[in-house]
Amino acid sequence: MSATFHKPPPRHYRLGGLRIDNDTAVQWASRLEGRELHPVINRPTVKKAIFNKVKASRVNFRQVGEVAGVHWMLVTQSAPFKGYKDMDPSEIPQFEAGEKDAIAQQLLEEAGIKEYEFATVLD
Numbered sequence: 565m566s567a568t569f570h571k572p573p574p575r576h577y578r579l580g581g582l583r584i585d586n587d588t589a590v591q592w593a594s595r596l597e598g599r600e601l602h603p604v605i606n607r608p609t610v611k612k613a614i615f616n617k618v619k620a621s622r623v624n625f626r627q628v629g630e631v632a633g634v635h636w637m638l639v640t641q642s643a644p645f646k647g648y649k650d651m652d653p654s655e656i657p658q659f660e661a662g663e664k665d666a667i668a669q670q671l672l673e674e675a676g677i678k679e680y681e682f683a684t685v686l687d
Contacts, residue, residue: 572648572651574646575649575686576646578644578656578659578684580665581623581637581668582638582669583635583636583680584636584672585634585679586633586634588680592613593610593613595675604633607627611626621667622664622667624640630649630650638672640668641662
C-alpha cells in the first residue's frame with residue numbers, strides 16, 4: 565500500500581501590518597462599542613467596530629492566521645504571493661514597516677494598546 569501525499573492548501577497573498585491578539589481586539593472593540601463583547605459570538609462586531617475606527621486612515625482590519633479567533637491585524641501592506649499553509653517563515657519575503665505602519669501604530673497607541681508586533685503573514 566502506498567502513502568498518499570496531500571499538497572498543503574495554497575496561500576495567495578502576503579499581508580503586512582501590526583498584529584494584536586484576540587483579547588486585545590475584543591477589549592478595544594468593547595470600548596468603542598460601549599459594551600462588553602463576547603470574543604466568539606461578537607466576532608463580526610469586533611471587526612466592524614475596529615474597521616470603522618481605522619478605515620479613514622486607509623488601514624484595513626481583519627483576522628489573520630490559520631486558526632480563527634487568535635490574531636487580528638491592522639493590515640497596511642499586501643502583495644500577491646505563491647505560498648502554502650504552514651510554509652517555513654524563512655521562505656516568506658518579509659515586509660518592512662513603512663508610513664502606513666506608523667499611522668497604524670499611532671491608532672493602537674491612542675487606543676491604549678501597547679502589545680502588538682509588526683508581522684508578515686500569508687493569506
